[in-house]
Amino acid sequence: MFLNCVMILASSLTLTAHAQVPVIKIDGSSTVFPITEAMAEEFQTAQRGKVRVTVGISGTGGGFKKFCRGETDIQNASRPIQTAELENCRKAGVKFIELPIAYDATAIVVSPKNDWISSLTVAELKKMWEPSAQGKINLWSDVNPKWPKEKLKLFGAGSDSGTFDYFTEAIVGKAKSSRGDYTASEDDNTLVTGVANDKFALGYVPFAYAQENTKKLKIVAVVGGDKAPMKDKAVIPSRESVENGTYFPLSRPVFIYVSEKSLAKKEIGEFVRFYLQNGASIVPEVKYVPLPANAYKIGEEHLNAKKLGTVFGGHSEVGLKIDQLMKREGAQ
Amino acid sequence: MESREALLANIKTRQKWDFVFAVAGLLSLMFALVTLLALIVDLAMTGVPRINYEFFVNFPSRFAERAGILSAWVGSFCIMLTTAFCAIPLGVAAGVYLEEYSKKNWVSQIIELNIINLAGIPSITYGLMALGLFVYKLKLGQSILTAGLTLGLLVLPIIIVTTREAIRSIPNTIREASYAMGASKWQTIRYHILPYSSGGILTGVIISLSRAIGETAPLITIGALTFIAFLPTAPFDAHIPFVNFKWLMDPFTVMPIQMFNWLSRPQTEFHVNAAATGIVLLVMTLIMNGGAIWLRLRFRKKMKW
Numbered sequence A: 001m002f003l004n005c006v007m008i009l010a011s012s013l014t015l016t017a018h019a020q021v022p023v024i025k026i027d028g029s030s031t032v033f034p035i036t037e038a039m040a041e042e043f044q045t046a047q048r049g050k051v052r053v054t055v056g057i058s059g060t061g062g063g064f065k066k067f068c069r070g071e072t073d074i075q076n077a078s079r080p081i082q083t084a085e086l087e088n089c090r091k092a093g094v095k096f097i098e099l100p101i102a103y104d105a106t107a108i109v110v111s112p113k114n115d116w117i118s119s120l121t122v123a124e125l126k127k128m129w130e131p132s133a134q135g136k137i138n139l140w141s142d143v144n145p146k147w148p149k150e151k152l153k154l155f156g157a158g159s160d161s162g163t164f165d166y167f168t169e170a171i172v173g174k175a176k177s178s179r180g181d182y183t184a185s186e187d188d189n190t191l192v193t194g195v196a197n198d199k200f201a202l203g204y205v206p207f208a209y210a211q212e213n214t215k216k217l218k219i220v221a222v223v224g225g226d227k228a229p230m231k232d233k234a235v236i237p238s239r240e241s242v243e244n245g246t247y248f249p250l251s252r253p254v255f256i257y258v259s260e261k262s263l264a265k266k267e268i269g270e271f272v273r274f275y276l277q278n279g280a281s282i283v284p285e286v287k288y289v290p291l292p293a294n295a296y297k298i299g300e301e302h303l304n305a306k307k308l309g310t311v312f313g314g315h316s317e318v319g320l321k322i323d324q325l326m327k328r329e330g331a332q
Numbered sequence B: 001m002e003s004r005e006a007l008l009a010n011i012k013t014r015q016k017w018d019f020v021f022a023v024a025g026l027l028s029l030m031f032a033l034v035t036l037l038a039l040i041v042d043l044a045m046t047g048v049p050r051i052n053y054e055f056f057v058n059f060p061s062r063f064a065e066r067a068g069i070l071s072a073w074v075g076s077f078c079i080m081l082t083t084a085f086c087a088i089p090l091g092v093a094a095g096v097y098l099e100e101y102s103k104k105n106w107v108s109q110i111i112e113l114n115i116i117n118l119a120g121i122p123s124i125t126y127g128l129m130a131l132g133l134f135v136y137k138l139k140l141g142q143s144i145l146t147a148g149l150t151l152g153l154l155v156l157p158i159i160i161v162t163t164r165e166a167i168r169s170i171p172n173t174i175r176e177a178s179y180a181m182g183a184s185k186w187q188t189i190r191y192h193i194l195p196y197s198s199g200g201i202l203t204g205v206i207i208s209l210s211r212a213i214g215e216t217a218p219l220i221t222i223g224a225l226t227f228i229a230f231l232p233t234a235p236f237d238a239h240i241p242f243v244n245f246k247w248l249m250d251p252f253t254v255m256p257i258q259m260f261n262w263l264s265r266p267q268t269e270f271h272v273n274a275a276a277t278g279i280v281l282l283v284m285t286l287i288m289n290g291g292a293i294w295l296r297l298r299f300r301k302k303m304k305w
Helices: A002-016 A033-047 A059-068 A083-092 A122-129 A162-171 A188-196 A207-212 A239-243 A266-285 A293-304 A322-327 B002-050 B053-057 B070-101 B106-118 B123-137 B144-168 B172-180 B185-212 B217-221 B255-263 B268-302
Strands: A023-028 A052-055 A074-077 A096-110 A119-121 A153-157 A183-185 A201-206 A218-223 A251-259
Touching: A023 A033, A023 A059, A023 A266, A033 A052, A033 A074, A033 A266, A059 A074, A059 A083, A059 A251, A074 A266, A096 A162, A096 A188, A096 A207, A096 A239, A096 A266, A096 A293, A119 A122, A122 A153, A122 A162, A122 A218, A153 A162, A153 A188, A162 A201, A183 A188, A188 A201, A188 A207, A201 A207, A251 A266, A266 A293, A293 A322, B002 B268, B053 B070, B070 B106, B070 B144, B070 B185, B070 B255, B106 B144, B123 B144, B123 B217, B144 B185, B144 B217, B172 B185, B185 B268, B217 B255, B255 B268
Parallel strands: A023 A052, A023 A074, A119 A218, A153 A183, A153 A201
Antiparallel strands: A074 A251, A096 A201, A096 A218, A096 A251
């Protein structure tokens, strides 16, 4: 009886609920959330309440599930869409436009009391973090004999996080492949506190968290190696080094995916255009690194031309320049 | 003579153990209190300076000092209203039936056991059930109605159990006196059982609601949103019938989710906002529990047996 009541109530409600203010539904990555939240805030102010925007944080993976079922209009993603997700979208007939909207960098951090390193090479990081390091690399001196014979305490992102996927891909060479005996947390503030309180700790956190805690943490420069633009020079993450691509390989673009079907609604197109036009000014306000100005312009062109599909073959790529990326043809 | 001394020694050891237990009990109490106090003081020191009028009337924002909890507290309030509206009548009716009407046999015992069990199930289980049933089967979406029904189901067992406790505390002589005057079972319940037990029932209801207001897991499971900068549709119309229920189908966010989101930000200013939200939530729960105690005292005074 209870369920019947609910059903009758619900059907009468849904009948009356349609003639309402249009709502733009956005979900996905928690990394991209602060950017989209800021955009939604500004857009609603600009529209004076004529359009409503809702933003959820289901994570990139959880968000793509909803997006490919057609439940959301826009998807926040901290990595490109993966093959399995592409397949789901294709089955449900959901077509999309892929738009890079900002850079996110991962910073390597140690305690300010750590006086023996100021930079690390990718090879050294790999030695610390690769799966075979588990149980073997226990002391700082196991990585480099010049370093203290003290326990190496590692802190990093939990395995559900986009940061984890990207860090492992960029450092170890294979996404999700990491040693397991480190302190993992989905809450980056926990990692910050953990590293700050231990002289012999090392961790990786999103750049915004490192930047916000410069008093508690020391940011370590990264030597990219042969594939990097600066070769053997150590580069510290900063807005400039991320923007010009010299902070390699730990910086990556983040995206929004816009459903083609939703674009038929006027307000969705307006919102995405607003997003791209204000990216350069709003992105730094929420402590992310904006793309170069022309990248937003090309994004707008792609939107106008309805350039569908992803330019990634269903996986992440390391150290990609944004202008190369924007020129590629999309695949669906 | 010797036996007297032995007796005295015996009494002394017993007194010593009495003292030891009293001290241990006091220490346990102090430990719990000091921990709680430290937590609250820490929260209050960070959060209280942030609480002002703007904090309650502003929507969330990317600027910590401009951000407020308007959509969150309105969402929490609407959901509590929906929860109370569906859980109280169902819970009280079920409790009255189980206590007054149902035959006491193995079937009722199994039901009883299950209800007590349900009260202890982790809340996220209710969220998963609600996701399948309310969101996908009944297509209610991620709405205030879905959230209200989910939390309603979550607190239902608590309301049933407390209703039964309250009814059980009424002496049987009251029922017998009522029947002796020729009252039917329903009349007895309506004019005697329910009024006399309402203090206890209300206490249970309020305590269950103050549990529901802090729940996050089931709401996140059904897909509650994080950023909402508008309010549900106003329930009042300019034309007949002047009220509407459109707000039930609107998306929502609640205070614990807003708090969680701010806490996971890198900037400390947002952590201050989270602490302030925590204080608001704490005060709301305190007011609700205080209300429960006040109601119980009031009803107890009114009872004349």
